[in-house]
Amino acid sequence: MFRVCVYAVDVKGETGNANLHIILHDDFGEASEKITLHDILNGDMTPGCGQRFETDINVKKSLSSVLRRLELWRDKDKQLTQWFVEKLTVSSEQTQSLFVFPVLRWLKADTHHLFRNADMCCPPQDEQLLEQRQFELEETRQVYIVGATNTSLPVKAAEVPDDEVFSNEFKNSLDLEGAFEKLNDRLTCWSTDSWGSIRDITCLHQSLGIEEPQGVTHWQEDWYFGQQRLSGCDPTYIRLCTQIPDKLAVTERMLLPMLENQDLDRVVGEKRLFIIDHFILHHLQQYNGRVVCAPIALFFLNSARQLVPIAIQLFQDPGLRNPVFFPTDPGGVWSLAKQWFNNAEAQIHQALTHYTVCHSLMEGICVMTHRHLAENHPIFKLLTPHFHQLLASNKLCREQILQPGGPMDAVLSCGAGGMNTIIRRGLPLWRMDVEGSLPEDLKARGVFDNNVLPGYYYRDDGLLVYNAIVAYITKYINLYYEYEEKIGEDFELQSWASELTKSREDGGLGINGVPGEGRISTYEHLVKVTASVIFTCTAGHAAVGDRTTRDQYAFPPAYPTFMRGAPPSEKGDREEEDMLQTLPDQHLSALASVLASNLCGVPTSRLGEPRLQYISDPSAIDICLRFQEELEEASYLINWRNKKRVCPYTCLNPKSIPNTPFS
Secondary structure, three states: OEEEEEEEEEEEEOOOEEEEEEEEEEOOOOEOOOEEEEEEEEOOOOOOOOEEEEEEEOOOOOOOOOEEEEEEEEOOOOOOEEEEEEEEEEEEOOOOEEEEEEEEEEEOEOOOEEEEOHHHOOOHHHOOOHHHHHHHHHHHHOOOOEOOOOOOOOOOEOOOOHHHOOOHHHHHHOOHHHHHHHOHHHHHOOOOOOOOOHHHHOOHHHHOOOOOOOHHHHOOOHHHHHHHHHHOOOOOOOEEOOOOOOOOOOOHHHHHHHHOOOOHHHHHHOOOEEEEEOHHHOOOOOEOOEOOOOOEEEEEEOOOOOEEEEEEEOOOOOEOOEOEEOOOOOHHHHHHHHHHHHHHHHHHHHHHHHHHHHHHHHHHHHHHHHHHOOOOOHHHHHHHHHHOOHHHHHHHHHHHOOOOOOHHHHHOOOHHHHHHHHHHHHHHHOEOOOOOOHHHHHHHOOOOOOOOOOOOHHHHHHHHHHHHHHHHHHHHHHHHOOOOHHHHHOHHHHHHHHHHHOOHHHOOOOOEOOOOOOOOOOHHHHHHHHHHHHHHHHHHHHHHHOHHHHHHHOOOOOOOOOOOOOOOOOOOOOOHHHHHHHOOOHHHHHHHHHHHHHHOOOOOOEOOOOOOOOOOOHHHHHHHHHHHHHHHHHHHHHHHHHOOOOOOOOOOOHHHOEOOOOO
16 A cells, blocks of 8 residues: 655646556566556646645555656646646555655646656766656757847747746736736826925835835935945945046045045055946947936945945046036035936846846756756756746746836836847856855955955855855765766766856857856866856845845935936036936836836745755755755844844845745
């Protein structure tokens, strides 16, 4: 007598029940007769909500005590109904044994599958059924296809495979067109007129049911502008300044009042001067008359240990019509300069840091993972939980948000065309071993040492999470690669690594700086590559695409995604009316807030607790449980830190980090 349990996590199509048929295979190659599980799949289950179905079976043919493979198929009834099954387990009370068979796919009518026991996860050179493994991998390549695309843009999937398609429940959660329609009544309350006063803008979040943004209280304060560089929408650009570039038209005499009357060389020597240079926006083509600056800004760590702006030049080329603005300038024009800087950063944040890195690059890696690593490959099982729903959500975003004339085209000054230009310029500059590795990125920017830039919460909390991820990956990899040479012998892994670095013109992803440069032969290479992918899909995305975005976008004076007119070209004083004529109008302000709220509002599993369990090997599960414990410890420490922070930073608390970029 065996107990069979089927773990279904989703259903789509018509309601109704379905039969499953199974054949069990033992470790001696003996197979049972066909066993029918009558009506075991229930079509009345709620889409998106997991459910376990179980039944007892008798096996007439004698099998050994170890089950190795399981054949599984559905009958032809209810062909319009599909169930996504995570796994099927077979247990025996007599032998006290449990066998887990990962399924992880939609079960279609009359499609025959063969699944291995969970403990058969291994590199290909250890595979006992290599011919079957290669056949299955070739079948996968027929559905995970690299789409034809402009080679200056990231690779995307040609189509979303059936096993990646949402149920209605999931699709509705990302149906942004529907979300905007539902909110249409609220949006139509806001006209295309300018705001009457800054005070009026403070009611925006209340009308839209959003918590009061931090910027409502602090948006004019220089320390808050500095803090936005450390824990705002895009905290990845601040770097130590060792020499002021010639293109920034400042002198030591100009800066002296902002440096607390300290010598510039002393400030630089004490590592208290910092810079952000958004050169990537230089000469960005105007879209419908919209202007996007390409600013350079200097920041100073003052005696109160606050990072404050001391100089902002809005365009790259110095000149009489491109002055450098200082905190000592009239208040109105200084506030405008900060807003134009934030507007420029918002373009890079959405186009490059968020969409390109966390979504587009990861989509390409997802496709290549399915094309080159078998489903029972340990690295496939390690990475794939972090790609859950990524291909489908990216496709929906491209169709509903990023297309010309879509919401992002409206709320970003650069428009959809400008986004593509930013992506083309930024993609070659991103390296997996620098920007894709948090410690190396911090070192390259001179801000790795926590004594250099206090209050850099992205660094402080991010390193906790990154180090936990590296420890987890290291233990996991050592479980399957007992000696380092085994990594180089893994021909599936080498094929995968080659595709990461191969140029997009030749059908690869064209990622720069991949450790090993297309051949992964050491533990260090493999850990760094997989850590980059997992961190980017989880903590990296949470830092630039989650709660902070919602908070910042909900109050345009603090972080405007769209600006009207032209930036200031002289230092005369500005009134509040001048600012209101420059900020986005009422309707665009509401649209940006709604967009940010919907993009950040999709429920998902958190880091370390994937919605689908790809890892079923008992030894690997123990490693996953230890990873969860380390994340709990990090969460406790971050909660303690936040009690002392003026602006608490929750984005990188592991309890808030989604397990995928699907949020």
